[in-house]
Amino acid sequence: MPDPHWTIPVARWSSWPAATTAAPDIGFIEPIVRRRLSTLSKAALKVAHDCVGADEARVVFASRHGELRRTTEILRAISSGEPVSPTAFSLSVLNAMTGVFGIARGDRSAASAISAGPETLGYALLEAYAQHATQLASPVLLVYADEPADPAYGTIDDEVQGGAIALLLSNETALGHLVCTQSASPRLHDSEPAATRFATQSQALLHCLETGEPAAWQGAGVLWQWEWHDRAA
Template sequence: MPDLHWTIPVARWSFWPASASVAPDIRFIDPMARRRLSALSRVALKVAHDCAASLPTVRVVFASRHGELRRTTDILCDISAGEPVSPTSFSLSVLNAMTGVFGIARGDRAPASAVSAGAQTLGYALLEAHAQYATDASSPVLLVYADEPADPAFGTIEDEVEGGALAILLDASAQTGRLECARTAFADAAAHAPFDADAATPARFATQSEAVRQCLDAKAPVQWRGPSSLWQWSWHEGA
């Protein structure tokens, strides 16, 4: 794959940590539907609503490495034990369950897509959101990334995810800054330099979500290294 470099206009962003001591407020969801939601969907809906509550319509790119894996695991355990499977649990076990609930709650028929790409999920979701907005900038694009570690039954997961949810609204008409993104393929991780060869090496993080969140929060360049590529992000104020 060739090296990639792109910039997205950021209007708003929101983050909800897995370690939060209170439950996310999702009262905009009907109580009947709300009680059926998983913890993952709840945090995803929270940050999505934070960014898009004032918009009449918004395209959604949902990203998650594991998605509703815990719900799926519970279903498989029920099957193994000879127990009946709940139709509701089954219908909400798909990767992009949150996007359906979000669209129904808002009465929004705008397109929604889902991305899952292992440890590089957030990076490629940012690329997908950019591609959608660059193709049609007439309406905003909302990127929602939400994940939680896999059940211990699956053993050790390489480059395991950080729990929590992050939403970023792409909208040039209301942007507060620009997020510069880059992916560079390499054979030798130690041989590659950051964006600016004269600048200090950006802080490196264990997961892409930690890196992007730090970039948005501290307005500082960051990077994440995979086995065959280097991902980098930097923040630029204004239009």
């Protein structure tokens, strides 16, 4: 059986590094809401807004841990007998960012959320492709945002790097195409690897988008690879 592969038309993309000390500019969100958002949601909203602006788009949000840090704080409050804020509870769900984003823009387009362990970003790219393929005239916004889990959870295999990445899928204004491939891990033994391998999927994808060079990530029994092709003139 051939390795599954798919091609995504990328109209715009944006990223936000986890290591930066600057605050993401999310001035399009009302101050009363902005104050309550986590660092994770702020980064996700920033890159999402960079890509889609005021246009409507279906949203695929992806995160391995989501708002786990907020949830952890809620659990600590409960164990200490302290009251839990209803706002904190409502913003603790995995896809909290999609609700805030849709309300702020008055966009009622469909939104979905993906979480698939260390392969979350790869499967989110597949979901975004599938949604776009069903309605080619309707753009799809993929937003990936994550941060390492609280130390209370101990060592986590293939832990995330953190940060946020967004891609707008649209045939109308595509800058280029991202080719995604998932293959069996024995391909790792090829004498000439097809791409530089990275510790996380987000690092690999960002390298591919920034440099145009192939990049890959190896998981348990699978190799994910990404290649960038500029739009033909």
